[in-house]
Amino acid sequence: MxxxxxxARVAGVSxxxxxxxxxxRGYIxxxxxxxxxxxxxxxHYQPNQIARSLYSQKTQLIGFVIPEIAHPFFSTMTSYIEDELNRRGYKMILCSTMHSEEKEKECIDLLMANKVDGMIIGSHSLDINYAGISSPVVALDRYLASSIPVVSADHVQGGMIAARAVIEHGCTNVAQFIGYSKVRSPSxxxxxxxxxxxxxxGIRCVSFELGLNQFEIEPYLRIADxxxxxxxxxxxxFASDLIALAIQKRALEMGRKIPDDLFLFGYDGSYVYKFASPSLPTVIxxxxxxxxxxxDVLIRKIEGEEVDQMEYTVPVTAYRPERDQLSAQTQNGIADDTSTIFHEVALGI
Amino acid sequence: MxxxxxxARVAGVSxxxxxxxxxxRGYIxxxxxxxxxxxxxxxHYQPNQIARSLYSQKTQLIGFVIPEIAHPFFSTMTSYIEDELNRRGYKMILCSTMHSEEKEKECIDLLMANKVDGMIIGSHSLDINYAGISSPVVALDRYLASSIPVVSADHVQGGMIAARAVIEHGCTNVAQFIGYSKVRSPSxxxxxxxxxxxxxxGIRCVSFELGLNQFEIEPYLRIADxxxxxxxxxxxxFASDLIALAIQKRALEMGRKIPDDLFLFGYDGSYVYKFASPSLPTVIxxxxxxxxxxxDVLIRKIEGEEVDQMEYTVPVTAYRPERDQLSAQTQNGIADDTSTIFHEVALGI
Incomplete structure (x- = not known):
């Protein structure tokens, strides 16, 4: 066959x-x-047959390792990654490590035992030798090893957007909440x-580090208090959406006016910010x-391509309630648009 | 060996x-x-060896099929199911069908091809013959086939809790939002x-059916408008948390007082309701x-036990902001408790 x-040999290419x-894929x-x-x-080469025979050595399984599936950032990301993997003919094995290094090690071992073709890792334990994982790995918003490519949002742009908003609003004394600093991340x-x-x-700015290692709303509310x-x-x-929302809730309960007394700017844009009242401006x-x-980077590695670029950043957008289409659209209440999505029914009681 | x-033969038991x-496990x-x-x-029987040889015919993989991982109900459920499977030595393959029957069929086929030991299914397409799936299946809050056991929250109790709250509050003219009626569910x-x-x-009650087949906040906000x-x-x-929160947001923006003008009671209790201000009472x-x-039911089926009981309901609880410990705790703002979870840092700028 x-x-x-x-x-490759006959065509004189690799x-x-x-x-x-x-x-x-890619420029040729x-x-x-x-x-x-x-x-x-x-x-008379038949690519599909060959593809199949190549694939027969593969499981078409990809491990996705994250610290916490219940967190809206990770559940939203999982949804998109799963969809993208499906589109490319792969299935996902999900591992939620609950921020436990031991569980993360177990996860990685088990993924190897299940012969996954590759892994996308969005968690980070300090004592794991990620470079030693024998299958291709791509990191999500984490620096795992110099040999592992990292994909993340453009945090520089995100920080700039929030800074500009805070300056324009006229704040003079601001705080930002930052992630656990031992985790090496582009964030x-x-x-x-x-x-x-x-x-x-010339604006005073204090930074607070969160030392949380679990996603629980109650500690966020206590921090806010x-x-x-x-x-x-x-x-x-300036804080990630969940922290910003917890602070907004408590500030409102303390009788403070948002955004007049306190201007909040979020970061994440999963979906939770959309429920806030008043609306939370955020980096999406x-x-x-x-x-x-x-x-894409993972599949290129799986298929044996050399991946030279080690950092990939993707541009972010902003949600500004006072400006955005999203807000304008939803605040108009387009009546004729909802007839298809809800209607009265009789329950026969 | x-x-x-x-x-079993020598002991005279099964x-x-x-x-x-x-x-x-179970009473003996x-x-x-x-x-x-x-x-x-x-x-001189060695259970571990045998267990291993029994297991060698198994993949220790369980398929989890849900309509949408980004929805907080499903992401929270996935977190708990993944954790529980891990505890029992299984890994999860996650399939999010995006409410597409075609994708759900593909998922189930692919799970079979990957030789999962069993499946937990929380989605429901009308034209899928779930009874025909050859591996053990447990349904989550869905009636898939008479041969497939269903595990769900106690919806009767949930409905009673909400009804009692609405009556106690003195409402006279209420509405409830109900799920897509073609999906057969204990809900x-x-x-x-x-x-x-x-x-x-003697309270007037109108029921509205949601015809949505995607989890998107914007349509919820349009419905609310x-x-x-x-x-x-x-x-x-009375509505699931996300609908209730969308209505609360819009009602507040229209200048209505919550709960004085409009009393909202949710259902789900994942985590999203915790950000609402005012707090959203809900069924958890x-x-x-x-x-x-x-x-547990799935593993019993996998291990060949006869599972006679076809419906399992688990009691719900209620979150009542005016009564609950959770609220009392968090509203007091326990300062000495937060020093470990956030602290000021210098970024060296």
Whole structure:
């Protein structure tokens, strides 16, 4: 049987290039394309058969390792990654490590035992040697090892967007909440840029690190209580959506006016911010595009391509209630649009 | 090699009973326990070895099929089910069908091809023959086939809790939002009980069916707009948390007082309701216990036990902001408790 190696040899290109041609991916010159197609015709090469025989050594399973599936950032991301994997013919094995290093190690071992073709890892334990994982790995918003490519939202841009909003609003004394600093993540760029911008504009800025290792709303609400009681002079806050929402809830209950007394700007944009009243302005991470990029890089690694670029950042957008289409649309209440999505029924009682 | 069948034969009990003894599960009389242990000692039977050889025919993979991972009900449920499966030595393959029948069929086929030991299914497509799935299946809050056991929250109790709250609050003209009626689910008992209680107490009650087949917040907000504009005389609403929160947001924006002008009672209790201001009273589904029961029934089926009981309901609880500990606790703002979970840091700028 003619193999992809034969096609590559006869066409005088690498196996990698033939694979990229067959998968219609990446730049290949017109001339090389023609050359490969002619070779395929000449040798009566049947890509699908070969693909299948290549695949027969594979499980088509991808491990997705995250700290917490219940957190809206990760559940939304899981949804997009699962969808993207499906589109590319892969199934996901989900591992939620509950922030436990031991559980994460077990997860990775079990994924290896189940012979996954690759892993996308969005958690980070300090004592795990990620570089030692024998199957291809892509990291999600975490620096795991110098050999593992990282895909993340553009945190620099996110920090800039929030800083500009806080400055425009006229805040003079702001706080930001930052993630657990022992986890090495591109997100630290966001905190740095934000603090830098505050400094540059002569705005006082205090940074608070969260030492939480579990996603539970009650601690967020307690943090909000303590923070608001101890920092009554703060007039602007930049924090991930859940922290921002917890602070907003408590501030409202304490009788403070949002955004007049306290201007909140979120980061994440999963869906939770959409329920807030008043609406929470926030940085929206490009979930679909992050998922697409992470899966794409992983599949390229699985197919044996050299992946040189080690950092991929995807542009973010902003939700500004006073400006956005989303808000304008939903605040108009388009009556004729809802008849199809809800209607009165008789329950026969 | 001595097998579990030999132990069963010599002990004069079923293989099932020996398996239950080895897994320390279900009631077995003291006498039978002693009898089995004596036989094991006598035959020098080594359970672990056998377990391993039994397991070698298994993948230890369980398929979890749900309509939408991003929805907080399903992401929270996934978290608990994954945890419970892990505890029992299984890994989860997650399939999010995005409410597509075609995708659900593909999922089930792919899970079969990956030789999962069993499936937990929380979605429901009308044209899928669930009874024809050859591996053990447990349904989550859905009637899939008469041969498939169903695990769900106690919807009757949930409907009663909400009805009692609405009556106590003094509502006279209420509405409830019910799920897509073509999906056969134990949840319909909740709507029926609620409407019945309203009728019994002479309270007008209108039921609205949601025809949504995607989890998107914008349509919920549009429904809220239309509903509130067209039904200004409604003074009480029973709906799942996300719908209730969308209505609360819009009602607040329209200047209505919650709960004085409009009393809202939710159903789900994942975590989203905790951010609402004012707090949303709701029925809390027992996620951990549902997960435990679903996994337990599935593993019993996988291990070949006869499962006679076809419906399992787990009691719900209620969150009443004016009464609950949770609220009292968090509203006091326990300052000395937060020092460990957040602290000021210098970013060196």
């Amino acid at each position: 003619v193999t992809i190696t034969d096609v 196996k990698n290039t033939v694979s990229r041609y067959l998968n219609n 010159s017109e001339q090389t394309r023609n050359n490969i197609q002619k070779t395929i015709d000449l040798l 630290f760029e966001r905190y740095r840029v934000f603090a830098e911008q505050m400094h540059k504009h 303590t923070f608001l009681t101890d920092n009554q002079d703060i007039d602007g806050i 991470q490009p979930y679909a595009k992050i998922a697409e990029k992470a899966v | 001595v097998t579990i069948t030999d132990v 293989k099932n009973t020996v398996s239950r003894y080895l897994n320390n 009389s003291e006498q039978t326990r002693n009898n089995i242990q004596k036989t094991i000692d006598l035959l 319909f008992e909740r709507y029926r009980v609620f409407a019945e209680q309203m009728h019994k107490h 239309t509903f509130l504009t067209d039904n200004q005389d409604i003074d009480g609403i 589904q027992p996620y951990a216990k549902i997960a435990e029961k679903a996994v």
